[in-house]
Amino acid sequence: MNWDDTTDETSAAEAGERLVGASAAGDDQAVEAALRPKDLHEFIGQEKVREQLDLMLRAARARGATADHVLLSGAPGLGKTTLSMIIAAEMEAPIRITSGPAIQHAGDLAAILSSLQEGEVLFLDEIHRMSRPAEEMLYMAMEDFRVDVIVGKGPGATAIPLELPPFTLVGATTRAGLLPPPLRDRFGFTAHMEFYEPAELQLVIDRSAHLLDVTIGADGSAEIAGRSRGTPRIANRLLRRVRDYAQVKADGVVTREIAAAALGVYEVDERGLDRLDRAVLEALLKLFGGGPVGLSTLSVAVGEERETVEEVAEPFLVREGLLARTPRGRVATPAAWAHLGLAPPQGRGSGTSGQGDLFGA
Numbered sequence: 324m325n326w327d328d329t330t331d332e333t334s335a336a337e338a339g340e341r342l343v344g345a346s347a348a349g350d351d352q353a354v355e356a357a358l359r360p361k362d363l364h365e366f367i368g369q370e371k372v373r374e375q376l377d378l379m380l381r382a383a384r385a386r387g388a389t390a391d392h393v394l395l396s397g398a399p400g401l402g403k404t405t406l407s408m409i410i411a412a413e414m415e416a417p418i419r420i421t422s423g424p425a426i427q428h429a430g431d432l433a434a435i436l437s438s439l440q441e442g443e444v445l446f447l448d449e450i451h452r453m454s455r456p457a458e459e460m461l462y463m464a465m466e467d468f469r470v471d472v473i474v475g476k477g478p479g480a481t482a483i484p485l486e487l488p489p490f491t492l493v494g495a496t497t498r499a500g501l502l503p504p505p506l507r508d509r510f511g512f513t514a515h516m517e518f519y520e521p522a523e524l525q526l527v528i529d530r531s532a533h534l535l536d537v538t539i540g541a542d543g544s545a546e547i548a549g550r551s552r553g554t555p556r557i558a559n560r561l562l563r564r565v566r567d568y569a570q571v572k573a574d575g576v577v578t579r580e581i582a583a584a585a586l587g588v589y590e591v592d593e594r595g596l597d598r599l600d601r602a603v604l605e606a607l608l609k610l611f612g613g614g615p616v617g618l619s620t621l622s623v624a625v626g627e628e629r630e631t632v633e634e635v636a637e638p639f640l641v642r643e644g645l646l647a648r649t650p651r652g653r654v655a656t657p658a659a660w661a662h663l664g665l666a667p668p669q670g671r672g673s674g675t676s677g678q679g680d681l682f683g684a
């Protein structure tokens with residue numbers, strides 16, 4: 324993708340499909356499905372979540388009961404859908420997959436709930452985006468396995484109670500803070516998924532390489548892991564691009580050199596920054612001396628929409644400790660200067676630049 328060519332209308336959407344984007348947009352769903360771990364044993368990392376889930380599911384199985392409702396929160400691509408499928412597999416139960424935005428009316432939810440089988444897992448992705456009436460119906464369904472279906476309108480409307488079979492709701496959200504407390508409280512088990520360590524991502528990559536029949540050395544998977552932004556989905560996607568390069572330009576074997584050269588072609592650097600991320604940092608450092616600079620000015624300098632800079636580039640730069648959002652504007656950290664191989668201007672760190680705190684003054 325050429326960032327220079329992105330128009331105002333398409334830049335945010337295209338940014339969503341970039342190689343290091345965490346959403347599944349543009350991914351081959353069949354390949355992604357083939358790479359999903361099938362049980363808790365195969366699921367890499369997230370030790371605490373795995374241990375706690377394992378205990379909960381074993382206990383439910385031993386009692387012959389349906390598992391408690393589970394809420395999974397965390398950034399896209401960290402394995403929430405995968406875990407929900409594993410929960411169903413471990414409980415030997417079928418799974419139904421839907422999402423908050425797909426349920427706009429309480430009737431949509433009633434139709435799904437009333438067709439569930441006993442013990443079935445209902446995976447509700449983006450649960451924070453459900454409509455209010457549907458959310459309220461869900462409270463009763465989760466607690467009492469019952470819903471009230473409203474028949475008729477106005478004063479003649481009547482609520483007909485409908486019994487539901489016991490089921491397990493697995494809700495997923497990127498924004499646990501947006502869930503109303505009454506909904507959050509109805510989950511018996513809540514887990515927050517963390518970004519993965521490079522060593523864990525290396526295991527994800529080795530496993531995927533094996534499934535895709537790609538020969539990869541430990542140094543090759545380490546190189547890809549370091550550029551994967553803590554996210555298995557990105558790791559798998561980068562592996563597929565590196566595999567292409569290894570096939571076309573070499574003998575198919577992924578070494579450190581091949582991985583670095585391949586990801587160089589796609590402009591993903593050794594820390595996982597892509598062209599947009601670097602353009603933002605470069606503008607901040609070279610044009611504004613490291614800031615503080617307002618978001619609008621920075622966006623104009625980069626030639627991108629405000630939203631693209633704020634929502635697509637900045638979260639990772641902040642997470643990496645390269646950029647800080649301050650009340651006076653965006654500020655580069657010492658790590659940003661070091662990453663781009665530039666020297667901070669004289670006087671930085673003297674306390675007169677407005678970023679003395681970031682420079683340890």
Ligand SMILES: Nc1ncnc2c1ncn2[C@@H]1O[C@H](COP(=O)(O)OP(=O)(O)OP(=O)(O)O)[C@@H](O)[C@H]1O
Nearest residue numbers: 355358359366367399400401402403404405555556
């Ligand atoms: N712990 C893990 N071990 C191995 N592979 C993983 C792990 N977590 C995720 N993956 C892989 O990453 C890909 C994305 O995972 P998944 O679809 O479960 O993410 P998600 O959190 O549900 O994302 P979204 O919020 O965008 O739906 C899958 O192909 C899966 O195989």
